Amino acid sequence: MAVVGYEFLRRADRLSAFPLKRQAEIRPVTRVLVEHGFIAVPASVAPRTEDRLEHLLFALKHEGVNLQVLAQALPLIPAQRVLRAVCETPNGQYVRVAAYLWEHFTGQRLAGHPETTAAYVDVFDPARYVTGLARRDPRWRVNFNGLGTLAYCATVERTPAIMAGIQSRILERTAEFLDGLGPEMRDRALAWAYLHETEDSYAIERETPSEDKAELFVQLLHQAHDGRRLSEDYLCELQSSTVSNPHLQADQFRTGQNWLRGPGRGASGVTYVPPRPELVEPLMAEWMAFANDAPGQIDPIVAAGIASFGFVFIHPFWDGNGRLSRFMFHKALCSSGKLAKGLLLPVSVAMKHHEDEYLAALQSYSRPARERVKVSWISEGEYAFDFKADDAIFRFWDATPCVEFGFRMAALALDVELRQETVFLQRYDKVLRRVNDQVDMIGSDLSTLVVICLDAGGTLSNKKRKRYANKVPEAYFGIIEDAVREVLEDDEDGGEPA
Numbered sequence: 012m013a014v015v016g017y018e019f020l021r022r023a024d025r026l027s028a029f030p031l032k033r034q035a036e037i038r039p040v041t042r043v044l045v046e047h048g049f050i051a052v053p054a055s056v057a058p059r060t061e062d063r064l065e066h067l068l069f070a071l072k073h074e075g076v077n078l079q080v081l082a083q084a085l086p087l088i089p090a091q092r093v094l095r096a097v098c099e100t101p102n103g104q105y106v107r108v109a110a111y112l113w114e115h116f117t118g119q120r121l122a123g124h125p126e127t128t129a130a131y132v133d134v135f136d137p138a139r140y141v142t143g144l145a146r147r148d149p150r151w152r153v154n155f156n157g158l159g160t161l162a163y164c165a166t167v168e169r170t171p172a173i174m175a176g177i178q179s180r181i182l183e184r185t186a187e188f189l190d191g192l193g194p195e196m197r198d199r200a201l202a203w204a205y206l207h208e209t210e211d212s213y214a215i216e217r218e219t220p221s222e223d224k225a226e227l228f229v230q231l232l233h234q235a236h237d238g239r240r241l242s243e244d245y246l247c248e249l250q251s252s253t254v255s256n257p258h259l260q261a262d263q264f265r266t267g268q269n270w271l272r273g274p275g276r277g278a279s280g281v282t283y284v285p286p287r288p289e290l291v292e293p294l295m296a297e298w299m300a301f302a303n304d305a306p307g308q309i310d311p312i313v314a315a316g317i318a319s320f321g322f323v324f325i326h327p328f329w330d331g332n333g334r335l336s337r338f339m340f341h342k343a344l345c346s347s348g349k350l351a352k353g354l355l356l357p358v359s360v361a362m363k364h365h366e367d368e369y370l371a372a373l374q375s376y377s378r379p380a381r382e383r384v385k386v387s388w389i390s391e392g393e394y395a396f397d398f399k400a401d402d403a404i405f406r407f408w409d410a411t412p413c414v415e416f417g418f419r420m421a422a423l424a425l426d427v428e429l430r431q432e433t434v435f436l437q438r439y440d441k442v443l444r445r446v447n448d449q450v451d452m453i454g455s456d457l458s459t460l461v462v463i464c465l466d467a468g469g470t471l472s473n474k475k476r477k478r479y480a481n482k483v484p485e486a487y488f489g490i491i492e493d494a495v496r497e498v499l500e501d502d503e504d505g506g507e508p509a
Contacts, residue, residue, distance in 0.1 A: 013037045015057045016070035017077050020084045027400035028079035029379040063088050071105040078407035085113045094121050102129035111151040115161050141167040163297030165317045165410035176418030177310050182349040185425050200433050204357040205229045211363035212337050235341040236352045241299045250331045259330040264291045277388040283377040284384040285326035286405040294325050311347035315340045316417030317410045361423035372416035438498050445494040450487045469496040
């Protein structure tokens with residue numbers, strides 16, 4: 012099938028922009044139809060020539076905004092061709108957007124065009140995309156309303172999953188749930204959340220934190236509420252607090268090339284190559300501007316998804332990027348003002364339980380980015396990197412899969428992880444009340460056996476009984492089991508605690 016629009020531009024000029032989710036193809040249809048894997052275009056609507064601007068204007072109208080393609084394709088179109096299109100339709104919305112973007116991406120100014128008198132037009136259609144604060148350009152009467160700037164911008168489509176997530180009020184429901192627990196139970200639930208958020212954030216990196224490391228990370232999570240704006244110095248402080256190796260603690264963003272390795276050998280084991288060192292500082296400046304302000308301007312979970320994944324894709328440090336990226340998720344939520352000081356949504360706990368989905372979200376960007384870097388193995392731990400892509404692939408990215416994942420994890424953190432732990436704590440209290448009057452045991456042993464029995468659904472294995480046989484009379488095991496089963500049955504029947 013003949014392709015048009017963005018895919019035509021990608022192929023015709025061999026652009027390094029990522030493959031499209033849906034390419035526009037000429038098909039035997041009577042109107043433009045968006046299908047699962049492509050956009051069907053009738054021949055009567057498709058561009059009739061190979062004129063690059065015709066295909067670009069078609070794409071803006073029918074395919075939306077793809078800044079990776081636009082940033083690379085527009086500078087290849089001569090100024091006179093753009094100026095002629097503007098003169099033909101000076102009030103045309105897509106022509107004005109194209110001219111506005113052409114001037115930005117070329118660094119040139121189109122002279123001699125007629126003044127436009129049309130209403131301002133948005134670059135991103137708010138009905139199709141999650142948008143940011145509009146920045147007006149009076150010259151073309153265009154609003155740039157992207158999630159970032161034309162130096163760094165993420166795109167988030169309003170998919171059904173994202174719309175449902177925005178409407179679900181996850182942060183408000185989290186605050187309502189925790190406030191409804193009462194002070195003592197809320198403090199216990201939050202203590203669990205902070206500890207397990209720490210352990211699981213490390214576990215995702217295949218690490219087990221020492222007691223000191225865990226305590227430092229818990230303190231770091233509490234800092235998410237402090238309102239301090241992100242800067243290079245502050246990020247270096249945060250990084251150093253999560254990395255124990257003094258040689259890997261940062262006092263600035265990286266100035267060398269790093270990479271991520273998988274299980275393969277040689278170049279095949281390199282799974283992702285972050286931006287070149289000279290791009291890190293300008294990209295981080297744009298990322299920080301977004302991460303500092305967006306949580307108060309757009310949906311906080313959208314902002315959190317972009318901030319968290321955007322950070323790890325830039326990979327500004329030699330070590331600690333993964334843990335810091337998950338901290339950025341929390342910081343965005345706390346910066347929104349929708350979680351009171353001290354409240355925490357344990358998203359890393361949910362992520363650890365859904366690592367395949369986490370990897371898929373990461374790979375939605377990292378895999379095509381890796382394909383655009385030639386990696387050559389030199390010697391053990393030494394590689395040469397040849398970036399075959401325009402810098403636009405690092406400046407503009409589709410965050411839709413990452414934000415969808417963020418909403419799923421936030422919902423699971425509340426509706427599964429936090430609620431289940433609270434139910435567990437309530438059951439634990441009920442069992443202790445039933446057992447305490449019947450047995451005489453060391454408190455720590457009783458607590459441990461109750462937890463084990465609850466986790467096992469009301470049974471203490473022979474192995475556990477043997478382990479405690481010299482400290483716990485045999486009859487006590489049965490008393491604990493009976494109490495756990497009664498509490499579980501009461502909960503299933505909706506009964507009240509004894």
